[in-house]
Amino acid sequence: MSGERRVALSTGIEMNVALAGPDDAPPVILMHGFPESHRTWREVAPRLGDRLRLVMPDLRGFGESDRPQDVEAYATDTLVADIFALADALGIDRFALVGHDWGGAIAWAAAIRANPRITRLGIVNSPHPLIFQKSLIEDEEQRGASQYMRAFRSPGMEAGIEAMGFDTFFDKSFARHVDMARISPSERQIYIDQWSRPGALTAMLNWYRSSHVVVPLPGITVDLPEWTLRAFPKIAIPVRVVWGLEDKALLPIQLQGIGEIGDDVDVIPLKGVGHFAPWEAPDQVAAALGPFLAAD
Template identity: 80%
Template sequence: MIEQGMVELSTGIAMNVAQAGPRDAPPVILVHGFPESHRTWRDLVPLMSDRLRLIMPDLRGYGESDRPQDVADYATETLIADIFALADALNVDRFALVGHDWGGAIAWAAALRGNPRIERLAIVNSPHPLIFQKSLIEDAPQRAASQYMRAFRNPGMEASIQAMGFDAFFDKSFAKHADLSLIPADERQLYIGQWSRPGALTAMLNWYRSSQVVVPAVGENAAMPGWVERGVPKLKIPVRVVWGLEDKALLPIQLEGIGEIGDDVEVFPLPGVGHFAPWEAPGKVAAALKPFLLAR
């Protein structure tokens, strides 16, 4: 059973939060990506909630949560602060963190800050920031696959999406990654209803606009950002990376060198599964995540 409610955060927003599982079970915060909501995890709940406390927010700008309109409201440090503010509001001290897509980007960033409240990190199809940025400069196929990020940063993107219509945008977002015939009509309409709310598109797209990731144009001669040369800390906590190998946006190059980013890193490749693995293969994702999240 999933319970939902609005939670006021110390970061100044109200966040819609879904929860499932025993309140005294090991807590896990699961953070979704673009253009979704806590519904990313809907099919994992019956597979994992018997022994885990699943905390599944609509991140700021998404779903039922508040939708600030300024790009500055989506700075990485602010998005990280939301995660810890949510834990504080729910009286959760230490927790495991699971992230997919943009939620994974924030999960990586939060873990790299070294806060001891994060006990373990699980990632589903979301690239390590160092590997991703290097690939955007050095790997032509990955750069080409990421040009949508440049488009989403365009100030005219909201008008473009509205012109194509939200039904077409739903198909464009998910058709390459999941069998649309398997998505219930009411689930589809739930997403479209959320995207149609005032300010929703701008709020979601501001995740791309606020990001400091450099995405050069195809064929552009681009220099490697200085922070890549300086590097990032190695993670000391256990990390499990679950990866749908048919991801059309994040290519398998994102797994090259992934074992070197921490002291305890395991990779679970999922052949035949694409970017939206929690939708496409919930059983396989849960099988990879559950034992890892229980191993406290």
Template identity: 70%
Template sequence: MTEAAFGQMRLSLSSGIEMNVALAGPDDAPPVILLHGFPESHRTWRALAPLLADRFRLIMPDQRGFGDSDRPQEVEAYATERLLADLFALADAFDLDHYALVGHDWGGAIAWAAAILGESRISRLAIINSPHPLLFQKSQIESAPQRAASQYIRAFRDPDFEKFVEGIGFETFFDKSFASHVDLGTIPPDERATYIAQWSRPGALSAMLNWYRASVIVVPPPGETADLPDFVTRGLPKISVPVRIVWGLDDKALLPIQLDGVGEVGEDIEIFPLPGVGHFAPWQAPDIVAAALAPFLAGD
């Protein structure tokens, strides 16, 4: 099966948006919702899905602001509670009483938040290169290397960033987005063209950047003294469902320090480090990621 074999549908969700959703696998197989991150779409899973579709019902949305889903322009439309509402409404739309949840990058942030909130329908949680929010925030205050690696967040929050991208062009922005993570020569020309076409739509870039602008994560400038936000000192509830973390250790944006202490955030945490793999592990190393996910998602 190839990405072209994905079924796609557009759903009107009770959370107030229309969402494009890609589908693969048998309707009667165990359901798995897969949430992509920045700056992608359901295409994050283009190489991974064919390796899982024989065993699972894969539900792969374009999250709000991305791909072919609605693109609200207000920053507040991307607050965590709105993004969680989309996830829960998506599960409602497919009448799921349980599902495994997989998240990469920003999709992982929403997946972490849903599990922390105690969404009762989540049976298993798989995270790919996405830090637990408490540990990520601590690292912005306590780790100079991670703070330096996170300065792109400050850039994305700048209200003039769209003008910057317009000035350099979307082709150059594509190269800047991916060059530090993967060999650009391994990205097929049609993939590059698809991403650039999606990003070039009216309001698309602002919608994607609003995920960063609505986030409560504090990223101070390098060298600046900063205190831990209240939510870190208060702590967050432990996660009760089994969690498997698959982490490309060559991630230049989210350093391996994000794995320090992650075993304490839940009752059943497993870590699968991937040496030689970077941030975009789902399509950089789909075979390895599928081998780590498939038995876990099946409960084997």
């Protein structure tokens, strides 16, 4: 990818951003997840950049962007505000949003708030917040698959990762989810170098610590949080969900009821593809998102 630059945001941080595509093409902001950076899109971007203006930030706490250390700096409202501040800084009025993993969580949150600046929503293996929270309470398999979230919230997690070494952490983060042969030694080293910087681990883990998602221990009965019982806003803009069905962290139960979360929702399931679909299946992800994002 080319065209990286640091952008000062009105939310008080500087964000590293990769840019691609024609300036006069429909703008799209693509947001990565944990524990990555804009490089999530490194194989997808060349397949979309001829027809879209791609804006691919390192989200706050990740990659080359600023790394605030307070948990409060990663509140959902702040993370959503970063996206609109980035659009403002680049002179973009209306735009589509695409998110994978945690980037998808912020994309969902922004779309649920119904800001008229968002034109379309693309989601890659990132659960709708209401469906996800209910599944963590009601489905033992999803609850078990999400226990890592409890570990990442632990105050001792940074020390644990440093003790195991970043190479081992890389393997634990990705080996169960993606063909490691697809990751070159140089690509691996970029991630490890970024994670090794002062405060990087805390910044990344603070995304989990700031989240209000309830992840109960296995085998116990827990009531649904009160917010899940209230009327939940429907999303009015078109939504396309692209989902690798072999995701071991976010199970196919996340697609149950997904058509009811908005007025115009479609799902593109990817057989034989896991959580890191932009890595594993860039052709399929680009084919699913490209026409959708370029539509009037």
